[in-house]
Amino acid sequence: MKVSELAQAGGVTAETVRHYTREGLLHPQRDPQNGYQRYDNESLSRLCFIQCFRMLGFSLGEIKGLLGEAMQENISCSKSQDILANQLPQVRSRIKEFQALSERMDQALEAWRDTPGGVPTGHLVSQLVDDLSQPVIV
Amino acid sequence: MKVSELAQAGGVTAETVRHYTREGLLHPQRDPQNGYQRYDNESLSRLCFIQCFRMLGFSLGEIKGLLGEAMQENISCSKSQDILANQLPQVRSRIKEFQALSERMDQALEAWRDTPGGVPTGHLVSQLVDDLSQPVIV
DNA sequence: CTTGACCTTAAAGTTACCTTCAAGGATATG
DNA sequence: CATATCCTTGAAGGTAACTTTAAGGTCAAG
CATH class of the missing domain: 1.10.1660.10 (Multidrug-efflux Transporter Regulator; Chain: A; Domain 2)
Structure with missing residues (x-):
């Protein structure tokens, strides 16, 4: 290639x-x-x-x-193991963040699916801001 | 604050x-x-x-x-509407990417949950590399 | 009344790219 | 076979979003 x-x-x-x-x-x-x-x-x-x-x-x-x-x-990738083992909790929590964000955005955006033309109104934009205005799970 | x-x-x-x-x-x-x-x-x-x-x-x-x-x-947030309306498809596809990545990582990491001490072996690191070695849905 | 932890600003450094440059090789059309 | 268009290279410069550094002001505790 x-x-x-x-x-x-x-x-x-x-x-x-x-x-x-x-x-x-x-x-x-x-x-x-x-x-x-x-x-x-x-x-x-x-x-x-x-x-x-x-x-x-x-x-x-x-x-x-x-x-x-x-x-x-080789079987003893000790360095990789160290890096991954150390990062594993962060990886898991980051995946959880993504999942949470996905759900919240899905919910927030769902309100638009049925608006005329699928275009958000100003009110719904404000609504989205409200919906997302809570801390991400850290 | x-x-x-x-x-x-x-x-x-x-x-x-x-x-x-x-x-x-x-x-x-x-x-x-x-x-x-x-x-x-x-x-x-x-x-x-x-x-x-x-x-x-x-x-x-x-x-x-x-x-x-x-x-x-105010009700006419036309600029916000424009930005969001333009970006909406990318937002949706990005959420899908996150969901796909989350699932793949979850699956790949699940193999470690049952290993002794929860620490990945070198073989499983290679396995993870294999598991993730497919293009992200673009 | 000083020590240490916080605040301020401006400016420089870092990471992960992206873009542009000049010089040149590859491939398609006339 | 010339010309145009596309591809390659390395080196250099630009950008976004921070992060760090430097030099100093504020404030509560001992």
């Missing part, structure tokens, strides 16, 4: 792929013909993995730590 | 509150005695609202646009 093919497959821009490559999260090979970066299916797996953990709030550095060892087939 | 009291109530740092204030998303009053910023309960509502829409991928500028008009009690 060329850089923009991988980018399209993973739903990101070519620049983002290049960025991850610069930062050492992806390890493409060089095409000796033209010097282009060549990515394989493992790169795509890693790219998807990166997206998931970025959504969960992990930094690229942490993800690099996870990927660096996890993709090696 | 002082800046760090509001920060604690909203689950962010004092610096984040100051940042939102600088950017015009919060409008505290000045304590004439000492020049400190004073925030009220509406500030807390706005802060919670900001958190929700930040999680949904809105920029501070967009949120400022929403808050600027939505908090006024």
Whole structure:
């Protein structure tokens, strides 16, 4: 795969792929013909993995730590274990936050589903602000 | 409320509150005695609202646009309507993404719940990488 | 009356990209 | 086979949303 093919497959821009490559999260090979970066299916797996953990709030550095060892087939990925074990509570609570937010937004937006044209009125915008004006479960 | 009291109530740092204030998303009053910023309960509502829409991928500028008009009690919040109406599809799809990610992470992490000590083994880390190595629904 | 924890501002640093630049290779059309 | 359009590279600069630093003012406790 060329850089923009991988980018399209993973739903990101070519620049983002290049960025991850610069930062050492992806390890493409060089095409000796033209010097282009060549990515394989493992790169795509890693790219998807990166997206998931970025959504969960992990930094690229942490993800690099996870990927660096996890993709090696050895059984004692102690570093990955440490990182994940430490972050697990935050991951779980972040998932809970997402779920809570999803439900609240779904409820808040449901009021619009039946408005004429599906366009919110000013009153409903204020209503949404009220609906969402409670602390996120932290 | 002082800046760090509001920060604690909203689950962010004092610096984040100051940042939102600088950017015009919060409008505290000045304590004439000492020049400190004073925030009220509406500030807390706005802060919670900001958190929700930040999680949904809105920029501070967009949120400022929403808050600027939505908090006024007039009926024709046309700007807010425009912003929300335009972003509604993305909001919905982003909620779907969150839900999908939550389920996948829940499933992937469930394998750890029963491991000795609840600590993931290297094999399970690799397993997680495999489990998450599919494109997010875009 | 000083120590420590809080507040203020402005400015610089950080993270994770995104955009732009110049130089050059690849592929399609006339 | 020239020309246009697209792709590639590295390096550099820009941006958003914080975060940290610096230098100082405020305030309650001991």
